[in-house]
Amino acid sequence: MAEKMTYKDAGVNIDAGNASVKLIKDSVRATYRPEVLGDLGGFGGLFALNAGKDGKYKEPVLVSGTDGVGTKLKIAFLLGKHDTVGQDAVAMCVNDILVQGAEPLFFLDYLAVGKLDPEQVADVVKGVANACKESGCALIGGETAEMAGFYPNGEYDIAGFCVGAVEKSKLITSERVKEGDVLLGLPSTGVHSNGFSLVRKIVFERQGMKGDEYMDELGTTIGEALLTPTRLYPKTCLPLIEKFDIHGMVHITGGGFYDNIPRALPEELAVEINDDAWEMPPIFALLQKWGNVDWPEMYRTFNMGIGMILIASADEAAKMKAHLEAEGETVYEIGKVVKGNHDVTIKGGVFHG
Known part of the structure; x- marks a missing residue:
């Protein structure tokens, strides 16, 4: 009879993923705006747009942007320094939507790793969270994917997605x-x-x-x-x-x-x-x-x-x-x-x- 195998044998450690979530919870919650509904762990992030008769926006236009950090990550790997690239991921998105007049409302990140190192993930996501907080933008969700055999151990890729809003009369074109x-x-x-x-x-x-x-x-x-x-x-x-x-x-x-x-x-x-x-x-x-x-x-x-x-x-x-x-x-x-x-x-x- 063939030896029993587990997901961990294939290089994916679910327990390490859960440990990563525990390490980043406080950083993520610190970014929440009053419009955020729910908490970590849902299948989607919830955000109630402050619009309408009594809201901040009368005619809101949603502006979205997505980007990554690119090959700058190779230098982070080389130096073993992972606490700054999260800000890069956020900045590339919030700065892009800003040029059309949009206030960044919420952000989601996608982090793909070869082998999940909870401390490394925490460093990256804390950088994301700190940048979101500085930008007035809530980090309402994300995904960490352990892709064994796809990325070398110790390496990863990170990208982000941001949604903002601007009053139609203030839209910059x-x-x-x-x-x-x-x-x-x-x-x-x-x-x-x-x-x-x-x-x-x-x-x-x-x-x-x-x-x-x-x-x-x-x-x-x-x-x-x-x-x-x-x-x-x-x-x-x-x-x-x-x-x-x-x-x-x-x-x-x-x-x-x-x-x-x-x-x-x-x-x-x-x-x-x-x-x-x-x-x-x-x-x-x-x-x-x-x-x-x-x-x-x-x-x-x-x-x-x-x-x-x-x-x-x-x-x-x-x-x-x-x-x-x-x-x-x-x-x-x-x-x-x-x-x-x-x-x-x-x-x-x-x-x-």
Whole structure:
């Protein structure tokens, strides 16, 4: 008679999954908003939208977004550091829906692992929960899948899904953008979560680094600098959407300046960027130097120090800039909207083209 087998023999440990849930419960509950119904353990997350005659939204438009962290995870595996990538997963989603004026309401994560390590899962999900809390967004559900033989032990992938809402009259679309509008740039925290296939090729293949090398220019190790999580912009930008007439917003993600800015423009308009307007973080200068990367390629791959762009009339932009600076925020006037063919021109001291 053949030897009896269990699911655990095939590499899936249900007990470890239950242990993971226990470790993350408090972090998840700390993100709940008043609209959340029920608790952990249901088949679906429940959220009562505050809409209607007496609610916050009179004509709510739901805005949704989904994304992952990408190959930045390879650096987390290399360094054994898993407490920051959860924020990356959240930020990539909430920042995307924010550009249409949406307040993030709730988030769900999907974490797939080769072999379930409850402590590792807890680190990742606590990062998700902390980012949700900072963004005012409830973590109402998720899935952890143990996929034995599919991912190497110690490795995983994480993605997320976010839903937000915006009052229809406040919805930000490209139709609002006008010639003469000004672009304000909000700083990034570093590379964020894009371009890491190139980053890894430059840093770990060409330079032969291991990730623990201290870099004077960065004030930390190269690995720690690269794992700096994507900035969360909702807390800064949501009050601006309520207070000012914003014509457009751009989250600088994959595709950099050249592919993302046109997404916020009507077909007959273009943008001129002055890259003298902000100080490029040193990580980008190092990557450009080590990889001998052409400047146009840098601006098409990375955020170059600007993670979010706000577009408004000159008068409104000046008021927004003054408001942000009074709140202690750093903000740069980085360009303007001109007539053109839906393109982006970058001029200044770093790159002319």
